[in-house]
Amino acid sequence: MKAELNELITRVGPGTTCGALMRHYWQPVALVDxxxxxxxxxxxxxxxxxxxxxxxxxxxxxxxxxxxxxxxxxxxxxxxxxxxxxxxxxxxxxxxxxxxxxxxxxxxxxxxxxxxxxxxxxxxxxxxxxxxxxxxxxxWMGEPGTTPPPFPAFDCFTAPGTHTFAFKGLWNCNWLQAFEVGIDPAHPSFLHVFFEDEALDGAQSKQYGRQFRGASAGDADGERWPMTRIMREFNQPEISFETMPWGMRLTALRKMSERLTHVRVTHSIFPHTFVIPLSESMTITQMHVPVDDTHTYWYSIFTSFTGPVNKEQMREQRLRANPLPDYLPVSSRHNDWGFNPQEQMTQTYLGMGEDDINVHDQWAVESMGAIADRTREHLGTSDKVIMANRRVLIQAIETVQAGGVPPGVADAAQAAAMTGPDTVDGIAPAGEWPSWWQEAVKAKRDGAPWAGQTDVIPDLIRDPRRPADSAAAANPVGTFPTTIKAASE
Known part of the structure; x- marks a missing residue:
């Protein structure tokens, strides 16, 4: 990527073009807590x-x-x-x-x-x-006199307060590299690898509220598999994406055998949010909010599809790493992010703790520098989502500069139609994974005490293996590009 493009897509202060784009969207500014x-x-x-x-x-x-x-x-x-x-x-x-x-x-x-x-x-x-x-x-940081857009009817906003929990933490880096780690389906098979798996002993186990420590949905010949084992043993995912009204639906397929495939479906919500499964019954909606050019607060909303969220337990788990009053990280560059060489040899691929994988991501994005130098990158096939998102970002900046409406900004009717987005992490029959994950989502919603419409409805279902520039899901907003044009990089 050329240096001037890197500047274009990272700087967000008043008077910048990317900053003008960001001011078209509601931005988290604090937790109610x-x-x-x-x-x-x-x-x-x-x-x-x-x-x-x-x-x-x-x-x-x-x-x-x-x-x-x-x-x-x-x-x-x-x-x-x-x-x-x-x-x-x-x-x-x-x-x-x-x-x-x-x-x-x-x-x-x-x-x-x-x-x-x-x-x-x-x-x-x-x-x-x-x-x-x-x-x-x-x-809402938009220009005076402009009308803020309505919120989409995403699960994290429509679920009752008993079934959501919000938290945040600070990373000392630019917002874009912070966001890109979450829309990279390949990195969990390396950065978040654990050499040993915890026993799967039920919903109230110590896996509660911890990412990649529970079981994937489905089974392999009657055996439940921990997410950690799948990520460790199958590290070459087939990655695809398709455009949706809010951004992109991402699919990572890990072939386990001729009969079985691990399916992980997540979402990128423009401009800086991803939605991923925490467990079979809970999702994470995580926003990467620019404090300024070199600092980012991530905000996570956890949404439960079964019982109420145990907020006390979730808060206690996370305050150990990001304590009050400002949620600043305990581990950072000043203490090598808690790096332990012995742990790296015997327990985890990275060596920076087993309890909170956020510090893994934090190391990855902070160690790049305050603003990553993308002129020195060498991107590969596994980076296809990263490349596509950057192109969409550049197009969106150009749209705003031309006086247009950027991706995902909708009127009330359009926002109400933006539901879900649905995620899954599970083991499926290899030839039937598209229908399997949709059925898994439907079962999750049917069992939820509050959930309504899903984004997986018959006239919107598309095979995620289709390229993003095909006729993907019907787009009620009409502003998210169905053709992601090439950028000069």
């Missing part, structure tokens, strides 16, 4: 937090009525930092001269001004809409 006094006692009396998103410094707060406010952090008086402001019920007051603002940025008071002054009426701080979805606070 960050304002929970039980987790952070400071929030009991002062629910105010400094945040940074797309290279902009902001302040996020909640007023006494429970409304969320997201404002530019520099006070419009003389630029003091509003994140140190006084929380006063109906607004946030700057400690410098007492100027006060409500959640919409309206100036409520300028107390040092003479009686009768109209200055307050003429001042307004830039504010951004905030909505709460499944434990995540999403911000």
């Amino acid at each position: 960050e304002f929970n006094p039980a987790l952070d006692p400071r929030m009991d009396k002062r629910p105010v937090k400094a945040v940074r998103l797309l290279g902009q410094d902001l302040v996020l707060f909640r007023d006494a009525g429970g409304a969320w406010g997201l404002l530019d952090r520099d006070c419009p008086h003389r630029g003091a930092d509003l994140s140190f402001g006084r929380a006063e019920g109906d607004g946030l007051r700057c400690p410098f001269h007492g100027w006060k603002f409500d959640v919409n940025g309206k100036c409520l008071q300028t107390p040092a001004e003479p009686a009768g002054s109209k200055l307050c009426d003429r001042v307004r701080q830039r504010s951004y809409p905030v909505v709460e979805k499944s434990g995540v606070l999403f911000a």
Whole structure:
């Protein structure tokens, strides 16, 4: 890839072309948990937090009525930092001269001004809409006067709160390399390999909430296989993708024998989200949100298709690696990501722990540097999804520059039609895997207490082996390219 293209697709601050694209989408800005006094006692009396998103410094707060406010952090008086402001019920007051603002940025008071002054009426701080979805606070950073798009009817947004859990963590690198690790179907057979498998002893085992530690769906001659064994023993997946209204459906086939094939179906949601199976009954929707050009918060929403999520257990597991209050990683470059040479020889392929595979991905993307130098890459067949996504990203940037609507931005009817997306990880009859995974998805949904329509419906079913530039799934949005044109790399 040429250096100028790498700059084009990675820089997200105000005034950049990729930043302009990102501002067409709702972006996670914080977890609701960050304002929970039980987790952070400071929030009991002062629910105010400094945040940074797309290279902009902001302040996020909640007023006494429970409304969320997201404002530019520099006070419009003389630029003091509003994140140190006084929380006063109906607004946030700057400690410098007492100027006060409500959640919409309206100036409520300028107390040092003479009686009768109209200055307050003429001042307004830039504010951004905030909505709460499944434990995540999403911000709309689009141009003033533009209408935010509706949220799609994805499972992570339509499932009841009892059946979702949200968490996040910081990676010290650019958003794109952080995202690309999740849409790379080949890497789990190396980066996440465990040399020994844990016993599969039921739904309440210690595998709960841990990725690649449970069983794949289906069986091989009556035997359940741990995901770890499949990833370890079959490391040359046949990778394919097809366009969907939200992005791409990815399929990785690992031939186990003449009769059996391991099928893993995941999704890429443009511009920076993937959906993958955590287990037979739970999915992960993970967003890779640009803090700025060199820092990324990943946000994960876990969605259960059986019983309520054990949020206490899920939170406890993850706080060990990304503790409060800011979810900064315990392991990072400063301590070699916890690398253990003895473990690398005897327990794991990487040598960076067995409990939390996020640190594996973190090492991969942080060790590339703050912004990966893609001019030095040598991509192969297993990187076909990475290449396709970059081309879509370049096309989307060009679309926005030309005044068009980027991929996946939909009206209410179109967004309501975007359901699922459905994922699977399982062992299927080799010649019947397309119907097998669709039947597995249907069974999962039929057994769920809340799930409705699936994205796998008869008139949308397409063999994922078809090339992305074929007549893939019907596209109600009409903006995601069904032909992914070549880019000059």
